Amino acid sequence: MSKKIPQHPESYWRDSTNAITSKQLEKDIKADVGIVGGGITGITAAYLLSKKGKKVVLLDAGPLFNGTTGHTTAKITAQHGIVYDSFIQQLGVEKAEQYYKANKQAMEFIKETIDQEGIDCEYTVDDAYIYTDSDKKIQKLEQEKEAYDKLGIIGELLDEIPLNIPIKKALKMENQAHFHPLKYLNHLVQIIQQNGGEIYENTTAIDVEYSDHQHIITRNGHRVVCDHVIVASHFPFIDGEGFYFTRMYPSRSYLMAFEPEKSFPGGMYINAGQPSRTIRYVNIDGKDALLVGGEKHKTGQGKPEIEHYEAIEKFAQDTFGIKNYLYRWSAQDLTTLDKVPYIGPITSDQPELLLATGYRKWGMTNGTAAALLLTDFILGEKNPYAEVFDPSRFHAQPDIKKFAEINADVAKHLLKGKLEFTGKSIEDLKEDEGQIIRIKGKRTGAYKDEQGKVHLVDTTCTHLGCEVNWNSGDRTWDCPCHGSRFSVKGEVIEGPAQKPLTKYN
Structure with missing residues (x-):
């Protein structure tokens, strides 16, 4: 460790x-x-x-x-943030209920399959909580509880949670679970x-x-x-x-696994605001450990990705204390219009x-x-x-608005990437660092590995031609338009791109 x-x-x-x-x-x-x-x-x-x-x-x-x-994070839960109130408003009670019941059925299927097939995968029943320390989010949690009641979801509004962090309100959903997926x-x-x-x-x-x-x-x-x-x-x-x-946009979020200095009372937690935070227990090599994550942002956009890991580390250190660091990783997810x-x-x-x-x-x-x-x-x-x-x-009103927002953002980053000039050169690169540079006027992605070798790629995404950006947290080239990701050598890590970035000598 x-x-x-x-x-x-x-x-x-x-x-x-x-x-x-x-x-x-x-x-x-x-x-x-x-x-x-x-x-x-x-x-x-x-x-x-x-x-x-x-x-x-x-x-x-x-x-x-x-x-x-x-x-x-491998949470098996139907508590997917504050969503059911908005689902009722946009989709109606019947479809919001369908969404909940489909996920509840999925939870039951996972448990039944584990039992029937005799699978040892660290399945653990736990309660799930959405919490807030913001006065602005209290009403949102209260409205979400009303949505729970309309949909027949068993939930409880609380002023306190087992976790020793400042909160003003929390919404609990009992008997959820997590496992080793x-x-x-x-x-x-x-x-x-x-x-x-x-x-x-x-x-x-x-x-x-x-x-x-x-x-x-x-x-x-x-x-x-x-x-x-x-x-x-x-x-x-x-x-x-x-x-x-x-009709979708990609976003990234981050996780750290560590051995805490303070004991953990159990439960799975997410906050109601930003920056996002998620917390759950996991046993690693026979020792109690925590997964702490969050920091959701659109892929290829925003501040350097390594800073998201640093923000999670600070939250974990302040909240639990860190005895040993174990792992860190990130994930990419897609969100639809509704x-x-x-x-x-x-x-x-x-x-x-x-x-x-x-x-x-x-x-x-x-x-x-x-x-x-x-x-x-x-x-x-x-x-x-x-x-x-x-x-x-x-769905006419909300979908048209979100559709326009997603594609306006794509157009903005497409233009921004084409016009960007960083003023950086290969000589500025440190080992294990990537930068956007210009070679003979051509926007080029440059990465210097730990042995001092420089890898150069054309930064034009092979999906629809947006310009990729350097991901300092995961050492990848990420497209800010539709979320394609490439290795330092240009290979496709995840789509929608199917072809690698062109490599330069």
């Missing part, structure tokens, strides 16, 4: 899991269902469908669990393979074509021929003329092409709910929650 913040980001979930590995797809193959994306949605759907006798093939562009699922999913992978399902890693899907069947096309030119396709690749790798890149995920046919006239995206940092339950819904869709069974998640929905 270390008294210093880890220099490089690494997820505890990934570091503590011996994930089952799979080979790359090297031939054409047939299946009943082709699934793209090896996170909680893709793996849960593959598990469900394989148990129903469906031949399933799952593809992932990298190793399994390397996306948002491997970098989550990759130990859970790793077990499901074994069952999928036992049921005849096939999983291929490091296999990037780039398109879907339709003739007599759906054809998933990989970067290497191979095909998965199937009746249905599930696109569970976080950001949809295929748009299908649904224009999802204009904050409800898109789950269902990618467009209304393509019922065999299904997607799930836009979980807004609550992927453990939303992602599981998506797998249950899409499984029902493929099996021809009615799902009571399909309407609220329909990807083709559009």
Whole structure:
């Protein structure tokens, strides 16, 4: 253990899991269902469908669990911030209730699956709290409690919480949970393979074509021929003329794991204001540890990312004291126009092409709910929650306003990146540092590694041509328009971009 913040980001979930590995797809193959994306949605759907006798093939562009699922807080809860009051206002009571019940069903499914399959994944029941120390947020919590009452959600308004921090009001939701997500999913992978399902890693899907069947096309030119396709690749790798890149925005948040000096009373906590804070317990190597995170911001925008880690460190030190630093990592999430995920046919006239995206940092339950819904869709069974998640929905007033806001922000950063001039040069770079420089007038991303080697890339994002910015916290090049992220060598880390940045000598 270390008294210093880890220099490089690494997820505890990934570091503590011996994930089952799979080979790359090297031939054409047939299946009943082709699934793209090896996170909680893709793996849960593959598990469900394989148990129903469906031949399933799952593809992932990298190793399994390397996306948002491997970098989550892993809370299993239907308390998704202050949302139910706004859902009632925008969607109506019926659809707000559908959202809650779908996530409650997902929670119950996870617990039942753990029990039935005998999965050791550190599942722990805990209460969830939204708290505030701001007079301005008290009314918001009171309105949220009224929404709970309308929807039949059991909740309690409190003046005190077990955590010893200043608060003025809190909203409690009992009997929520948290777990080790990759130990859970790793077990499901074994069952999928036992049921005849096939999983291929490091296999990037780039398109879907339709003739007599759906054809998933990989970067290497191979095909998965199937009746249905599930696109569970976080950001949809295929748009299908649904224009999802204009109807969602990406944001990043940060987590630190550490051994605290003070004892922790239990519970899962998020605050009602900004900067965001999230707190939960975890056992690491037999010792009590905490995950403390937050600092949500739009991808590729704002202050240097390392400062978000530093802000979380200060909050953790002031609140709990830090005995030892263990891990730090970050995650990227997508938010839709109305904050409800898109789950269902990618467009209304393509019922065999299904997607799930836009979980807004609550992927453990939303992602599981998506797998249950899409499984029902493929099996021809009615799902009571399909309407609220329909990807083709559009709510006039709030959606138009948010749509305009998202795309105005994209246009602003597209122009800003093209005109930016930093005045920096390669000579200004320190080891393990990245900068935007100009080489012969061309905007170039430069990173000097710890051995002194400089890596140069064209900073124009290969998605729609925005200019990427340096991420000092995770040492990546991030697009401020649609959230594509690239390594220091230009490789795609996450989409919607499919092609790497051009490398320069």
